[in-house]
Amino acid sequence: MVNNISQKSIADNEFLARFVVYHRWIRKDKTVKQDAFIPCLKNPKPELSVTRHIKLKETELWKIGQMVIKMRETKLYGRADITAYLVRKNTPLQIESAPLSKNKNHANIINWPINKSNQKILALQLANCARFIPLNP
Amino acid sequence: MNMNRCPCNCNNVYEKFLATTTGESESAHYLEETANSLRKDLSAPVYWGRNQILSELAEIAKECEQPNWDGYGAVPINQKTIIQAADFLWTLPLDLSLPSIGAEPDGYITFEWYKSPNYVLSVSIGSDDYLHFAALLGASKYSGSVPFIDAIPGEIIRYIQKIMH
Numbered sequence: 001m002v003n004n005i006s007q008k009s010i011a012d013n014e015f016l017a018r019f020v021v022y023h024r025w026i027r028k029d030k031t032v033k034q035d036a037f038i039p040c041l042k043n044p045k046p047e048l049s050v051t052r053h054i055k056l057k058e059t060e061l062w063k064i065g066q067m068v069i070k071m072r073e074t075k076l077y078g079r080a081d082i083t084a085y086l087v088r089k090n091t092p093l094q095i096e097s098a099p100l101s102k103n104k105n106h107a108n109i110i111n112w113p114i115n116k117s118n119q120k121i122l123a124l125q126l127a128n129c130a131r132f133i134p135l136n137p
Numbered sequence: 138m139n140m141n142r143c144p145c146n147c148n149n150v151y152e153k154f155l156a157t158t159t160g161e162s163e164s165a166h167y168l169e170e171t172a173n174s175l176r177k178d179l180s181a182p183v184y185w186g187r188n189q190i191l192s193e194l195a196e197i198a199k200e201c202e203q204p205n206w207d208g209y210g211a212v213p214i215n216q217k218t219i220i221q222a223a224d225f226l227w228t229l230p231l232d233l234s235l236p237s238i239g240a241e242p243d244g245y246i247t248f249e250w251y252k253s254p255n256y257v258l259s260v261s262i263g264s265d266d267y268l269h270f271a272a273l274l275g276a277s278k279y280s281g282s283v284p285f286i287d288a289i290p291g292e293i294i295r296y297i298q299k300i301m302h
Contacts (some may be wrong), residue, residue: 005178006147019208021207021209022200022206022207022239022240024197024200024237024239025239027237027251031254032249033239033247033249033259034249034257034271035239035240035241035247035259038241038242038243038245039242040209040210040211040242040243041212041243046243046297049209050255060174068208068209069208070208074206074207074208092281108143115282116245116261116267116269116281116282117269117270117280118267118280120259120269120270120271120280121278121280122273122277124259124271124272124273124278125270125278128180128254128255128273129229132198
């Protein structure tokens with residue numbers, strides 16, 4: 001892991017991981033539903049939690065995913081990977097580095113509209129650009 | 138109708154569904170009345186798929202009843218949302234394909250009709266008496282919110298038909 005991961009700037013070619021912790025977020029053809037990309041209601045503004053791949057080994061990335069599910073009894077099914085470039089190209093959303101004590105690579109996708117259907121169409125576009133990586137292929 | 142002969146085991150399905158919302162509340166009584174009226178019609182094959190999806194709705198009610206059910210701070214799915222979702226399913230015209238069902242971190246139930254990544258409709262239903270939808274139809278994208286009172290709006294029906302045909 002890069003020591004100075006708190007760098008604010010997220011390059012276009014960076015991959016972002018949205019951990020998939022609910023089985024109904026995955027379709028039978030192994031694509032991801034927009035449900036996985038709906039932002040959480042956070043005060044004051046909605047945001048979508050992701051993890052930057054940057055300089056992480058595959059095993060380290062999965063360890064972070066396992067940490068997410070430890071917060072409650074659920075299962076890690078995989079992750080949906082998307083590049084920062086595709087987020088910015090296809091939506092008005094922004095990506096903000098937001099390191100956490102247990103996840104220095106944490107980031108948030110922000111600038112979501114408040115309107116529900118507008119959030120959905122953006123989530124649908126993100127899901128369409130993402131690639132599902134199962135935990136145990 | 139003899140429930141014991143019903144091949145879809147719907148008696149257990151509805152007992153399970155009601156078990157998620159038993160109580161003396163108005164919503165519990167509503168669900169019981171709905172289930173009772175369903176039982177009268179369950180001999181028709183066209184309802185078998187609906188039994189299955191209602192069973193899934195009951196599962197989702199359990200899976201998403203706790204705060205932070207997704208590890209990211211998700212909001213629990215509340216009882217009114219479940220009832221609204223059940224109403225939606227039963228209001229769907231019988232000649233339409235049934236959706237896949239899911240849940241969003243902000244407490245909505247989702248219904249998705251999917252043909253391919255560029256032909257998909259997602260409808261969210263919560264406790265706010267609206268259907269919020271987003272659709273990709275090839276190169277075109279659509280989204281909006283429509284009231285859900287007694288029937289599914291024609292706009293939603295048309296999107297479903299475009300996706301599935």
